[in-house]
Amino acid sequence: MLNRSRFSYLASALFAAIGLTVLALSIVDQPVNAKADTVKAPIFEVDPLWPKPLPNHWLLGMAIGVWVDEKDHVWIIHRGADTLNANELALTKNVGECCAAAPPVLEFDPAGRLVQAWGGPGPGYEWPDSNHGIHIDHKGNVWIGGNGENDAHILKFTRDGKFLMQMGKHKGNKGSNDTENFGRVAKIWVDPKTNEAYVADGYKNKRVAVLDADTGVMKRYWGAYGNKPDDADLGKYDPSAVPPKQFRNPVHCVERSLDGMVYVCDRQANRIQVFKPDGTYLKEAHFAKQTLGSGSTWDLAFSKDPQQRFIFLADGTNEKIRVIVRSTLMELTNFGDGGRQPGQFFGVHSIATDSKGNLYTTETYEGKRLQKFVYKGMGELARSQGTVWPKR
Numbered sequence: 001m002l003n004r005s006r007f008s009y010l011a012s013a014l015f016a017a018i019g020l021t022v023l024a025l026s027i028v029d030q031p032v033n034a035k036a037d038t039v040k041a042p043i044f045e046v047d048p049l050w051p052k053p054l055p056n057h058w059l060l061g062m063a064i065g066v067w068v069d070e071k072d073h074v075w076i077i078h079r080g081a082d083t084l085n086a087n088e089l090a091l092t093k094n095v096g097e098c099c100a101a102a103p104p105v106l107e108f109d110p111a112g113r114l115v116q117a118w119g120g121p122g123p124g125y126e127w128p129d130s131n132h133g134i135h136i137d138h139k140g141n142v143w144i145g146g147n148g149e150n151d152a153h154i155l156k157f158t159r160d161g162k163f164l165m166q167m168g169k170h171k172g173n174k175g176s177n178d179t180e181n182f183g184r185v186a187k188i189w190v191d192p193k194t195n196e197a198y199v200a201d202g203y204k205n206k207r208v209a210v211l212d213a214d215t216g217v218m219k220r221y222w223g224a225y226g227n228k229p230d231d232a233d234l235g236k237y238d239p240s241a242v243p244p245k246q247f248r249n250p251v252h253c254v255e256r257s258l259d260g261m262v263y264v265c266d267r268q269a270n271r272i273q274v275f276k277p278d279g280t281y282l283k284e285a286h287f288a289k290q291t292l293g294s295g296s297t298w299d300l301a302f303s304k305d306p307q308q309r310f311i312f313l314a315d316g317t318n319e320k321i322r323v324i325v326r327s328t329l330m331e332l333t334n335f336g337d338g339g340r341q342p343g344q345f346f347g348v349h350s351i352a353t354d355s356k357g358n359l360y361t362t363e364t365y366e367g368k369r370l371q372k373f374v375y376k377g378m379g380e381l382a383r384s385q386g387t388v389w390p391k392r
Helices: 004-029
Strands: 038-046 063-068 074-078 105-108 114-118 131-136 142-146 154-157 163-167 185-191 196-201 207-212 218-222 251-256 262-266 271-275 281-286 299-302 310-315 320-325 330-335 348-353 359-363 370-382
Touching: 038 320, 038 330, 063 359, 074 131, 074 359, 074 370, 142 185, 196 251, 196 262, 207 251, 251 299, 262 299, 310 348, 320 348
Parallel strands: 063 131, 063 348, 131 185, 185 251, 299 348
Antiparallel strands: 038 370, 063 074, 074 105, 105 114, 131 142, 142 154, 154 163, 185 196, 196 207, 207 218, 251 262, 262 271, 271 281, 299 310, 310 320, 320 330, 348 359, 359 370
């Protein structure tokens, strides 16, 4: 016969077990705390069928610039034959049926159809040994930076490729305080309000330069924190050190927001610095600060809402697009991963937005392509999304 004390012990144990089971079931039934694991941010999905195939057995080389004009036409620039291997040039070399390098400058309509392609050496100007960056200004003119070892110049064309102006001269670099030449330019952006061209200058120089967009005359320039540029070797990047008072190479992007702030990518310092248009320093923020090698801040574009609430930052070392709150420079979420499938990256280099909020990226190294990411509105997203494959 069971004694009273043993019965009480078993009853207590049974009730405790039942209680734990009920508690466990109630926990399972509760939804995951979305606020702790997700953020509200713009949603993107890759369009794996955009753009349409190129004609003439053309291939892209390292694609190192993208811009979207006022007609939502997407322009890119790439490095062509010099960055394609022998098998990719079999048609050019008359040893096979495919392929050949596409001309350096290509224009696509919103449906991804090729509209035109042009570029390369011609009379009256020095085509860069290696081009870098493309911008279509408010007058429809096309700006291209020279980025080869001896390139110290910028070219300006009409949208159909007619030469207009050269600023600087090949082999003309005299350092970051030269007012006539450049030092391996990375990107140009023209302000439609002031008709001033902002230049990320660049891979050899360490400054932002501002030009009159009609005459090419340099009006002002500055280095990191608004300092006078200094070309002294900063040594190897150390993420634990005090941030350098000068830009590292390359100064890789520059763009001005609608409210008049100038954003600059100091790529191998893993930072964005923000200035007034006259070069007065405002603030900075670091992204993936431990990144070594080629750095994390390659190019940026703004969202298309009137407030430009978000910055989209291309990170070609970590193979991601980082979505940043522009007012605070805080990262909300990121998407992408290394790879060659749609939505993945190999050296994501440049980024631009169209009027509908869609994103376009180009890839350097062996990436050699243009991709489109379709804007799908706002929603709850993981802080690190991986490949944004279409849901349907």
